[in-house]
Every structure is written in C-alpha cells, then in structure tokens.
Amino acid sequence: MSPRGVDPVAVGGASAVGAVLLAGCVLAAGDGPPYAWLHLALVPPAVAAAFVLDEPAAAAADAVPSSLRRRTAGRLAALSVPCGLWTAGVAAVAVRAPGTAVGALLVSAGGVLALTLAAAAVLRRAGVAEPGEAVAAGAGGLLLATLVFAPAAVPMPPEGTLAWAVAALAGALVVTLATGGGAWPRRPGSPPRVLARRRR
Amino acid sequence: MTVVPTVALTGVTKRFRGTAALDDVHLTLGPGITGLLGPNGAGKTTLLRITATVLTPGAGEVVLFGTRPAGPEQLAAVRRRLGYLPQEMGHPRGFTGFGFVDYMAVLKEWTDRAARHAEVRRVLELVDLDGVAARRVSALSGGQRRRLGLAQALLGDPDLLLLDEPTTGVDPGQRVTLRQVLSRAGERSTVLLSTHQTEDVAALCDRVVVLDGGRVRFDGAVADLVATAAGRVWLADAPDPAARASWRTGTGRHRVVGQAAPAGAEPAEPTLEDAYLLLLGERARTTGVAA
Amino acid sequence: MSAVLARPAPSTRGATLRTLAAAEARRYARSPVFLAGVLLLLWATATSLGDLDDAGGDLAVVPAACLGLAGVLVGHSLTRSTSRPGDAVRAAPADGALRTAALALACLVPGAVALAWAVWVALALAAADLPVAIGWGRQAGMLATGVVAAVGGPLVGVLVGRWTRFPGAGLVAAVVLTGWTLACTAGLMMTATRWGTLVHLNAPFATWTSADGPDAPPWLAGGSPWWYVAYQVALCGLAATAAMVHEATGARRTRLWRVLAVLAVVAVGCLALACAADPTRVFL
Numbered sequence: 001m002s003p004r005g006v007d008p009v010a011v012g013g014a015s016a017v018g019a020v021l022l023a024g025c026v027l028a029a030g031d032g033p034p035y036a037w038l039h040l041a042l043v044p045p046a047v048a049a050a051f052v053l054d055e056p057a058a059a060a061a062d063a064v065p066s067s068l069r070r071r072t073a074g075r076l077a078a079l080s081v082p083c084g085l086w087t088a089g090v091a092a093v094a095v096r097a098p099g100t101a102v103g104a105l106l107v108s109a110g111g112v113l114a115l116t117l118a119a120a121a122v123l124r125r126a127g128v129a130e131p132g133e134a135v136a137a138g139a140g141g142l143l144l145a146t147l148v149f150a151p152a153a154v155p156m157p158p159e160g161t162l163a164w165a166v167a168a169l170a171g172a173l174v175v176t177l178a179t180g181g182g183a184w185p186r187r188p189g190s191p192p193r194v195l196a197r198r199r200r
Numbered sequence: 201m202t203v204v205p206t207v208a209l210t211g212v213t214k215r216f217r218g219t220a221a222l223d224d225v226h227l228t229l230g231p232g233i234t235g236l237l238g239p240n241g242a243g244k245t246t247l248l249r250i251t252a253t254v255l256t257p258g259a260g261e262v263v264l265f266g267t268r269p270a271g272p273e274q275l276a277a278v279r280r281r282l283g284y285l286p287q288e289m290g291h292p293r294g295f296t297g298f299g300f301v302d303y304m305a306v307l308k309e310w311t312d313r314a315a316r317h318a319e320v321r322r323v324l325e326l327v328d329l330d331g332v333a334a335r336r337v338s339a340l341s342g343g344q345r346r347r348l349g350l351a352q353a354l355l356g357d358p359d360l361l362l363l364d365e366p367t368t369g370v371d372p373g374q375r376v377t378l379r380q381v382l383s384r385a386g387e388r389s390t391v392l393l394s395t396h397q398t399e400d401v402a403a404l405c406d407r408v409v410v411l412d413g414g415r416v417r418f419d420g421a422v423a424d425l426v427a428t429a430a431g432r433v434w435l436a437d438a439p440d441p442a443a444r445a446s447w448r449t450g451t452g453r454h455r456v457v458g459q460a461a462p463a464g465a466e467p468a469e470p471t472l473e474d475a476y477l478l479l480l481g482e483r484a485r486t487t488g489v490a491a
Numbered sequence: 492m493s494a495v496l497a498r499p500a501p502s503t504r505g506a507t508l509r510t511l512a513a514a515e516a517r518r519y520a521r522s523p524v525f526l527a528g529v530l531l532l533l534w535a536t537a538t539s540l541g542d543l544d545d546a547g548g549d550l551a552v553v554p555a556a557c558l559g560l561a562g563v564l565v566g567h568s569l570t571r572s573t574s575r576p577g578d579a580v581r582a583a584p585a586d587g588a589l590r591t592a593a594l595a596l597a598c599l600v601p602g603a604v605a606l607a608w609a610v611w612v613a614l615a616l617a618a619a620d621l622p623v624a625i626g627w628g629r630q631a632g633m634l635a636t637g638v639v640a641a642v643g644g645p646l647v648g649v650l651v652g653r654w655t656r657f658p659g660a661g662l663v664a665a666v667v668l669t670g671w672t673l674a675c676t677a678g679l680m681m682t683a684t685r686w687g688t689l690v691h692l693n694a695p696f697a698t699w700t701s702a703d704g705p706d707a708p709p710w711l712a713g714g715s716p717w718w719y720v721a722y723q724v725a726l727c728g729l730a731a732t733a734a735m736v737h738e739a740t741g742a743r744r745t746r747l748w749r750v751l752a753v754l755a756v757v758a759v760g761c762l763a764l765a766c767a768a769d770p771t772r773v774f775l
Contacts, residue, residue: 010658017663021670036673043666047659054658132658137524137564140662144669148556149535254581272743276584284582290575293568294518303514304576307583307590309502311510352579362582 005061005071006078010051010132015082018044022089029096039147041089042109045082046139049116051132052078058129069179072121079113104161111164112143114171121178204266205230206360206390207251212260214246214414221246223414225260233386235401235422236394237476238411244394245287247411248362251392252284264360280309283358285366287394289349291337297348298324298333304352323351326381328374342369350378354385361391367400379404398473402426408472412480422472429470429478433457436465445477507585508593515597518569519645528561529604536608540615551637554608555696558601559637559644560665565601566648567661570594570734574652587738588747591653595731598645605641609634632716633699639723640696644668646730647695653737672696679712688714688766695726700775713770718761725758 021041028034052075055061061071086109094100116139123131207229214222222243238244249255250262253269261268269278291300301320310316324330327347332340340348350366363382367375382404385391395401401408401422408425410418418425434456439446443458456462457474502510519525535553573580573590581587612634644665651664671694678691679701691697692714699716702709732754736747 007658013657013663014659017666021666024670024674037670040666040669040673043662047662051658133568136659136662137568140659140665141524141527141561141564144560144665145531145556147669148552148560149531249578252578252582254578271741272586276586279582279584282582284579286576286578286582289577289579292572292575294521294572304579304583306507306510306514307580307585309507309584311502311506349579352576 004074005055006052006075007054007132010054011048011078011081014044014048014051015085018048018082019085019089022085022092025089026092026096029093029100031097033093033097033100036147036151038090038093038105039143039151042086042112043140043143045079045086045109046112046116046143047136048082049079049113050120050136050139052076053117053120053124054130054132055124056130058124067179068124069176072124072175072179076117083109083113104164107161107168108164111167111171112139114168114175115139116171118171118174118178121175125178203230205263206265207392208261208263209247209251210261210263212247212250212257212262214243214250214255214258220414222250222257225411225414225416227409227416227419229390229392231386231388231390232407233382233391233393233405235405235408236392236411237396237398237401237408238417239480242411243414244411245364246414248284248364248392248394249286251360252282252286252362253278254284280356281358282360282362283353283355284362285349285353285364287364289345291345291348293338295337296334297329297337297340297344300337300348301333301352301355305355308355310356319355323354326354327351328377343371343374346370347374347378350381354381357385357389359389361385361389362394363391364394365396366393367395367397375400398471398476402472410476410479418479425475425479426470426472427475429457429475431467432459432478433468433470433474434461434465435468436462438462440465444481504589508589508596511585511590511593512596515569515573515593516600519565519597519600522565522568524561524568525558525565525601528557528565528601531561532557532604532608536612540612549633549698549700550612551609551634551640552696552698554601554605554637555640555644558605558641559696560669562598562601562641562645563648563651563665563668564661566594566598566645567652567664568648569597570649570652588735588743591649591735591738592731594649595646595734598642598649598731601645602638602642605638609638629711629716632720635720636696636716636723639720639727643695643723643727643730646727646734650730650734653734668695676701683713683770683772685766685770688712688768688770689762692719692722692765693762695723708774710772710774713768713772715765715768718765718768722758722761722765725754725761728754729758 018041021037021044025034025037025041028037053072055071062068087106090100090102090105094102116135119138120131120135123135128134205228207227209225209227212222212225212227213220225243225247227247236244236247246255250257251264253264253275264278265281267274267278269275292303295303298320301324302316305316305320310319321330321333324333327350329344329347329351332344337345337348346366346369350363353361353363366382367378370378379400382391382393386404393401393405405422407420408418408422409416410425435449435453436456437453439448439454440456440458440462442460443456443462445457446454449455455468456465457477461467532553535557536550539550539553570591573594580590613631616630647664647668648661651660675691675694675697678687678689681687681690691712697719699712700709701712729751732747732751736744736751739747
C-alpha cells in the first residue's frame, strides 16, 4: 500500500502551512497553551484529509481489481506527514506550556480528521471523483466558524474528550463502510443503489 | 482592389522549453473551410491558439483581418470577429447549458439582454441542444458538452471560426448536423478546422493543410492531396508487411497503402486518409490518425 | 435552422463591465457558502442582540467572519470557476482585467448584506437606549469595519484565485487572514501606546474591546476607527488591483502597478493616522 495518486501539492502545501502555524504555536506557548492558534493549525491537516481521496482518474481506477478500500488505505498513508507534524507540534507546545491538554488536542484532531475523511469517502462512494474541494471548504469553514463563534469546541475541554473520541470512531467506521463491500462507487447519472436493488 | 486575407501567418515560430511546436509556418487563409491535419504533437493546437490570440508567437508575424493585434484595443477588435473552440474546455460549475453560453455571450460583449438571449437560443438550436439547454452542464454527455463548446464559438456568427477537434465524442447523426452548420458558416466566414477525422475534412473542406513537426508538409486542395495517393492503394488477399499501412477490412480483404502493389492485388479508390498516411509515412502510423 | 442575427455593435468597456458584473453578482448571491454565511450572520446577530451592551460595535466580528472569511472561499471559487473554459474565455473580447474587475464588483454583494446588517444593528442599539459611552461616531466606525471586511475577504479570494492554482488555496488564504488577525490581538495585551495600537490595528480586521482579566471591566482600545476603516478600504483596493494585474498587459499593466504603489502609500498613511489618534483605553 502506498499513497500513490495523492496530490502532493495539496497534502504538501497543507503540511507546510500547518508546520508554519505550529511553529507559531510553539513560539506563542510561552504565555500558556495557545489554544486559538492550535485550533487554526488544525485547518491545514483537515484540508489535507479532504483532498487525500481525490482521484481524477476515478472512472478508470474504479474498474481495476484493487478495491476502493485497499486504495483508500494506501492513500491514508499520505496523512502521516500532516498528522506527524501535528503530534510533534502539540508535544513541543506541551514542553513550553506544561498545562497543555495534550490528550484532548490529539483526540479532537483525530475526530476532526476522521469526520473530514468520512465526508470525502461518502462523496467518493457517491461517484464524486474529486470531493476534496467541497469537503475542504466545509471542514475548513466549520473549523474557522467554531474558532470565531465557539472557540471552546476545538480543542475541547478534557470533559469533551469522550465526545471527540466517539466522533473519531464514527468517522473511521463511515470511511470503512463507504469504501468497503464488493460494489463499485456509483457513477454519476446511474440510479441510487437502493433503487437499483429494488428494480432487480 | 486587393483582398485582405482573414489570417496571414508569416514565419511563425513557437518553442516550448526548447522544442519547436511551430517552426517557420507561413499560412494565408480566406473565406471557406480549411482542414488542418497532422499527427499528435504536430503543432495544430499551437497554431490555433496563436491564431486565436491567446498565445503569442516566439517569432514571425500574425496578421488578422489586415491588422497586427498588439494592444488591448486591437486585440479586442480582432476577438470581436472570431469564435474559438479549444481542444480542451472546462465549464464553470453550477451553470446550465443556456447559462454557460449566455455567460460566454456576455464576455463577447452582448450587453443587450433580449438580443443576447435570442442569440444564445439561436446557437443552441444550431447545434441541436435547445432541448437540453436547461440542464446543468455537469449532467450533459461528453458529446453534448462538445456541441455546447461549439455553440459558444458560433455566437455572433464570427468572421473567423477556429475549431480544435469539434467532432470528438459526437455521434454520427450529430456529426452530420455539425457538418451542415460548418458548411453554412464556411460560405461567408473563414473556418479553420483542426481534426484527426479525415472524413470530416474530405466532406467539408476545399483546402487542407498538413502539419508535421511544427512545419507545413502540405497546403493545397483536398483533391490534390487525394490525387497523390492514386495508384498506391490496393485491395489484397493478404497483409503486406512492406506497405506503409495494411489492415483487414470488413469484407475480409486487406487494404494496402504503399509504394508497390502486392501480388494479386487490385487497385482501390484512394481516400484522404490514404493520402495522409502516404504523406507522413511511418510517423503517421506510429503517432496515430483516427480512422 | 434559424436566421442569423446581426452581431452586436462593439460595446463600451463600461457597458460590458456592468453586464458581466451583474452576472457575477448573481452567481455570488447563489453561492451555497455565501447563503450559509448569511444564515449564520442572522443567527449570530439575533443571539447577540439579546445581550447588548454599549460595546455593541464589536459585533462587527459577525459579518467579518460570516461574510468576509466565508467570502474568501466564495471569491476564490468563483474566480477559479470562470477560468475553467480556459482558452475560450481568453479569446473573448472581454479581457482578463475586465473579467477580474467584474468579479471584484460582485464582491459588493456581501458588502450590501453587511451594510444592511450594520443599519439593523445600529437601529437595534438606538432602540435599546443604552448609555453610549464611546459616542455614536466611534460606534458607527466600529460597525463599518465589519462591512469593509465583508467586501475585503471575497476580494482576497479573487486575488488568490487569479494568482494561484493549487487546490485549497482559498482556504489557506482564509487561514492566513485569520492568523494575521489573531496575531494582531497581541497589540491588545501590550501597554496603551501608539506602538501597541500599530500592532493591534495593522490587521485586516480588528476587534476593539478587551479586558485585563475574566472579572476585570472591559475597555475600548485606542486609535481611530474611521481611519482604520480607510486603511481597510485601501487594503481592499490593493487586493482588487493586484488581482487585475495578473491578466493585464502592456500599458494597462504598468498603470495598474502605479495604482498599486499609490494604494500601498495610502494604506500606510491611513494606518499611521489610525494609530496617531489617542492610544488611551476607555473603560466601559
């Protein structure tokens, strides 16, 4: 399994922007945990997660013997870079600001990424070859909106860890289901799967 | 009175990273339909892009309608008189077929709403898309999108029509419809039709230009090019490995295009495709021309 | 086959720009992200108006986020979308600078919504009959910052859409704008000097109230809101002009570079004047 086919510009660019923001977080951590900055630094990994399932040649790729789940698993390897950066950044912030809720930050990031991937996987399953732009706009927009209107939501206070952990598991489950099964992704223009089954 | 040609290219050269896409091309075009043939990478699209003023030549002179379009005003004056269908054309998201052509009409300075809408309906009717004009572009088939691209090129009945593979993905019935549209356009306008479909060129064009490696290999009447293949096309019972091209036809016999007649072969009527294959030789066979 | 219609007489650039801008404005108004932003604006304002105090001017963050920040995505998406037909668009008489100008004018759509919002909030503040410690002129200036931000965000989206091609560029621009704004809040932590005001006000959008602790009384930052609005307007001009430079050629491009230089000087001047005002904080 390899991340072959993932747009290196999207994932690399998002990782680079994320790295700059995390570096800013570490600098700002002298006065305590910079949660607002960490919240902002979570947007680039979410963007990377949104674009990681984009497959411009989906029409051809969906007809190959390798299943969508297997190809998706390979593509997820590309997220190791932004996720690794995020983990390292949070650890570095925690060193400078010992009160940082490291566990809560990691779990909430996992939840955000899993939900973003789930949205991309569902769209991919629905026959959208490149769901990245729409999902990135949605996930990034929501993260920015919560930063302005509900800054306590991400990263959440420790008592919210369970909710984000459930979100992460639910996201992972949706990704697994959306990319699984013997059936192929629906092509645009074909009837929804439920209708197709009924007609049979 | 001197007749000013619609297009006059003199010594046009264009290089991309050291590779010559066009090399010292001289071409003059007037009213009528001219076919542009050539293998992949011959420079056809570059020639059309330069003529459409979206690409500047590296060297040489481009004169359109008697003027050298240099400044923004001259460019706009030339662009008002041309219609261009590029080889690859995306569509803005969320548009209907009508909305897309209407948007292009605004870009072509149709500012009066009623006149613009009438013109949009006219060109959609021309390409037989009036029935699906309300559908989103994303829901149209590949052939329908191609015809939508042609519709925007036909807006305002331009004096110069540049078409880069307009019949790709279009079904045979629609191709006949498009041939009717183009032949009518060719009666008063200058049409440059780049294609791999030699039968379209044979059916529509009075003149053909063959490009190869960025240079003009042939420029003349279609009949003259076809005539170069006279006596070099045969029907044989077996393939001829020594021929330029040889393939089994639906009748079970082999069509052989080459210099020498195979044993037992009988002469066949040459087509434009045969002449093209003979003109470009091995290169045409390896880089491909659509049958 | 129908009859061939007469080709239109060449339009003036102004007429083409008006028609094109109207078409782009309609596309902007139908954008799902914009419509979601308007709904969020209504919800956030309705919930905030129930809890008014005389620092109501900081409500400007609502249109700045709902219309401005979301507008970065809308502006970027519209700009990239109109470039999709590629050469077919480039071969049209309406050149790139004109198309960009039309997109920039379409960014007035969120501005108009934000203006209507500002009037609504001002009327609500007046009706609430609150003691206005900071004066109506200053209050109006603070509300105006949200209106200009609602136009500025989409203009940044158009700018990024013209100059970049990588996926997610609009979102990255939104993150950068948010980061810039967040970084400048450091000015509110500094002592009330002109230097602190400069750090605070060089952001594309600034909030004006803060407090020294959770239980401490809120205060209003120093500086001139109206000169700050002028600075924001200059930034908008810079974004629109820089976007138009991308496809301009020849003498027009040279003129646009000159305009950019003038706008940069104007922006710096307005920022200096905004910071030159009394930096003293007003406790509310």
